[in-house]
Amino acid sequence: MQEFFLVLIPTYMPFLLEGALVTIELSVLSMFFATIIGLLVAVGRLSKIGPLDWVLQTYVEIWRNVPLIVQLLLIYFTLPEIGLTLPAFWCGVLGLSLNLGAYLSEVFRAAIGSIDKGQRDAAVSVGMSRLTAFRRIVLPQALLIALPTLGGYFISLLKDCALVSFIAVNELLRNGTIIISSTFRSMEIYVMVAMIYFVMSFVSSRIVRWLELRMTPAYLRPQSMAWRQAAKVPTP
Amino acid sequence: MSILNVRGLKKRFGHNEVLKGVDLSVEPGEVTFLIGPSGGGKTTLLRCLNFLEMPDGGTIEIEGQKLCQEDASGFRKAPEKQIRQARSRMPMVFQHFNLWNHRTALENVIEGPIVVQKRSRSDAIDEGRRLLERVGLKDKLGSYPAELSGGQKQRVGIARALAMQPTLLLCDEPTSSLDPELVSGILDLLRVLADEGRTMVVVSHEMGFARRSADRVHFVDGGRIAESGPPETIFNQPETERLKSFISAILH
Numbered sequence: 001m002q003e004f005f006l007v008l009i010p011t012y013m014p015f016l017l018e019g020a021l022v023t024i025e026l027s028v029l030s031m032f033f034a035t036i037i038g039l040l041v042a043v044g045r046l047s048k049i050g051p052l053d054w055v056l057q058t059y060v061e062i063w064r065n066v067p068l069i070v071q072l073l074l075i076y077f078t079l080p081e082i083g084l085t086l087p088a089f090w091c092g093v094l095g096l097s098l099n100l101g102a103y104l105s106e107v108f109r110a111a112i113g114s115i116d117k118g119q120r121d122a123a124v125s126v127g128m129s130r131l132t133a134f135r136r137i138v139l140p141q142a143l144l145i146a147l148p149t150l151g152g153y154f155i156s157l158l159k160d161c162a163l164v165s166f167i168a169v170n171e172l173l174r175n176g177t178i179i180i181s182s183t184f185r186s187m188e189i190y191v192m193v194a195m196i197y198f199v200m201s202f203v204s205s206r207i208v209r210w211l212e213l214r215m216t217p218a219y220l221r222p223q224s225m226a227w228r229q230a231a232k233v234p235t236p
Numbered sequence: 237m238s239i240l241n242v243r244g245l246k247k248r249f250g251h252n253e254v255l256k257g258v259d260l261s262v263e264p265g266e267v268t269f270l271i272g273p274s275g276g277g278k279t280t281l282l283r284c285l286n287f288l289e290m291p292d293g294g295t296i297e298i299e300g301q302k303l304c305q306e307d308a309s310g311f312r313k314a315p316e317k318q319i320r321q322a323r324s325r326m327p328m329v330f331q332h333f334n335l336w337n338h339r340t341a342l343e344n345v346i347e348g349p350i351v352v353q354k355r356s357r358s359d360a361i362d363e364g365r366r367l368l369e370r371v372g373l374k375d376k377l378g379s380y381p382a383e384l385s386g387g388q389k390q391r392v393g394i395a396r397a398l399a400m401q402p403t404l405l406l407c408d409e410p411t412s413s414l415d416p417e418l419v420s421g422i423l424d425l426l427r428v429l430a431d432e433g434r435t436m437v438v439v440s441h442e443m444g445f446a447r448r449s450a451d452r453v454h455f456v457d458g459g460r461i462a463e464s465g466p467p468e469t470i471f472n473q474p475e476t477e478r479l480k481s482f483i484s485a486i487l488h
Contacts, residue, residue, distance in 0.1 A: 118334035125286055126348035126400055127324025129316075136351065141338050217338060217380065 008188050012179050016189075019175030020196050026089070026161045026171060030096035031154050037097060038104025043134075045109060056105070063102035069163045071095050076167040092164035092171075100157055104150070111146040112138060147215055151208030158201055172196060237300060239264050239404055239435050240285070244306060245294035247277075247284055254280045256459035257294065262404065265433045269446045269467070272456035273482055278439045281456060282408050285437065286323045298322050299403060324352050326404040327397040331412050333389040335381040341368060341392045342377040345399045353400070360399075367395040371425060387418035394425060405429070407438040443486060447471060455479045 045056050063071065072095040079086055086094065115138050123133035165174035176193040180186045240262040247255040254277045262268050270278040283289040285296065287303070290313070295305040303322055304313045313319070327348070335344050345364040349355045355363075368377055371391040381389055390410060397405055410426065411419045423445050430436060430449040440446060446453055446467055453470040455463040455478075463470065463479050474480045 116334070118330060118332055119336060121288055122328075122330065122334035122336065122396075125288060125323060125328045125406075126396070127320045127327075127352040128348075129320060132351060136347070137336055137338075141336075144338070 004188055004191075008185065009192065012183075012189065013192065015179065016172060016175055016192055016196060019170060019172035020200065022089070022169065022171040023158065023161045024200065026092055026096065026164060026169070027154065027158045029093050030100060030161075031157060033093065033097035034100035034104050034153075034157075035150070037101030038108050041101065041105035042108035042112060045105070046112060060102045060105055063099050068095070068099050068160060069166060071099055072163060072167050088164075088167050088169045091167055092161075092169045096157065096160065096164070100153060103153060107146050107149050107153070108142065111142040111149075114145060115141050144215060144217065148208075148212050151205070151212060154208065155201055155205050158204060159197060162197075237264075238262060238297075239266075239299055240437070241295075241297040242285070243295040243297075245281070245284060245296065246292045247280055247289060248292055254459055255284065255291075258456075258459075258461055260454065260461065262435060262437060264435055266435055266451045267430045267449050268437045269450040269453045270437065270439045270456050271441070271443075271446065271453060271470075271482075272462075276457045277459045278456040279408055282328070282406055282437060282439050286326050286328060286406060287319050288328070298326070320352075324348065324400055325402055326406055327400045327402050328406040328408060329390070329393050329397050329410045331409040333381070333386075333393045333413075335384075335389055335392055335396070337381050340378050340380055341373060341384070341395075344381070344392055345396045348396065348400050364395070364399060367398050368392070371395045372421075385418065386414045387421050390414065390418075390422050391425065394422075394429075398429075403435060405434055405436045407436060407440070409439050409441070411440065411442060441486065443471065443483075455482070457482070 041056050041060065045053050047053070072092065075086075075095045076088065076091045079091065119137050119141065120130075120133050123137040124130065128136070161171055162173040164171055165177065168174070170178075172193060176189050180189050183189070238261045240260070242258060242260040245255050245258040245260075246253070258277075258281055260268075260281075270281060272278050280289060284291045291304055293306050293311050295307075296303045297305075299322075301318065301322060302314065303319055304311065306312075314322075335341075336347065339347060342361065342364050345367055346357070346360040349360040349363065350357055365377065368374065368391075371394055373388060373391050373395070376384060376388060376392075379388075381392070384392065394410075407426065411422050414422060419442070423442060426436075426438070427445065427449050438446075438450075450467045453465060453467050454461045455470065455474075455476075457478050463474065463476055470479070471483060474483055
């Protein structure tokens with residue numbers, strides 16, 4: 001026990017934290033690209049252009065029905081075959097983004113679909129173009145509805161990043177494995193790895209929760225919360 | 237010159253022919269009522285007037301501009317931009333209010349003037365305050381729709397339409413989803429607008445309101461205008477059997 005805190009942690013923690021930093025980079029970048037992909041795919045599918053919808057639906061189905069680890073291996077080993085060489089890190093970002101993008105597209109599609117058609121009608125009837133109505137009226141409301149779900153996906157993405165160790169990206173889990181291969185202290189190192197994952201994940205879920213509370217407008221809050229909020233803020 | 241001139245307007249949803257050739261014209265300052273049984277096509281007619289539903293045939297002319305026309309060479313629509321511009325001058329008051337949930341009362345009212353008419357924000361705010369005051373919501377400027385009652389929401393809806401400085405105000409059953417005790421307040425407000433000489437096309441079941449404020453009443457039934465006339469004639473001396481039974485059903 002003493003050895004764990006006084007020797008192992010000071011010796012190996014810095015290297016593990018370096019890996020954790022890579023994990024965070026992977027997650028944040030992948031989340032960013034996945035959000036863009038998800039939004040574009042959702043909008044494309046809702047555009048009701050037949051062939052476009054068909055192509056996008058195929059993408060979503062393929063990426064949702066093949067295990068992420070297989071997708072990552074495929075990207076890592078087949079891209080060079082067709083003459084595209086990406087660094088392992090970017091293969092990871094690509095795989096994670098495409099995978100999560102497929103899931104998020106469904107989240108956005110549901111959120112956009114949940115906005116009452118009357119919102120768009122009212123926008124169009126004062127003379128807004130369909131695009132302006134979408135951008136100013138529908139999308140902001142849909143994003144707020146999607147936000148809690150996006151937070152949940154981010155937290156699971158953070159942990160899914162461990163799979164990227166299979167394609168030789170030096171993230172948290174792989175750095176742990178590297179240490180173990182020369183020290184054979186698997187239990188202690190895996191405990192450290194688990195601790196770091198727990199802290200990252202726990203902190204992000206708190207942040208997501210906080211964001212959610214801050215960003216959710218009164219009209220989307222459960223009644224009881226709206227009351228509490230109203231009680232805190234004196235009406236002018 | 238008529239503000240609105242409609243000839244042979246047709247609309248179908250799949251195999252269901254909802255409008256089978258409607259002729260309608262509205263003179264400046266005239267308050268036109270569309271009444272009739274549900275499913276008769278009155279709401280669809282109103283929604284076709286500002287292209288919330290795309291007509292399938294016929295001619296719609298607004299202030300002399302043809303937005304769509306049908307002649308020997310077929311059915312053509314005006315460019316999207318022209319339709320949008322015309323729409324902004326005939327905003328709609330909706331049955332279910334359709335206020336933008338993420339915007340306060342004032343933001344709902346100034347959105348159109350700022351985004352569509354490109355007016356300055358401060359101008360739009362001044363005008364928005366004035367309009368909300370006028371519909372009796374002086375102290376609700378910063379309230380979100382979720383914090384307003386049905387009647388208050390519809391007042392915002394009316395202010396939002398007025399903010400577009402409409403040449404023609406379209407009202408789609410403006411009181412149908414209100415609690416009974418809130419109806420008269422909204423009707424009073426609409427009556428004032430009608431008395432001001434605004435041009436309005438109103439779909440409504442409020443016969444008292446129609447009697448008092450309408451210049452012309454059209455009975456829409458089976459996708460056509462089945463009978464038209466001033467309110468006294470329509471309500472007191474209906475000609476067709478359909479209209480007779482509709483009026484007795486609605487009054488009793």
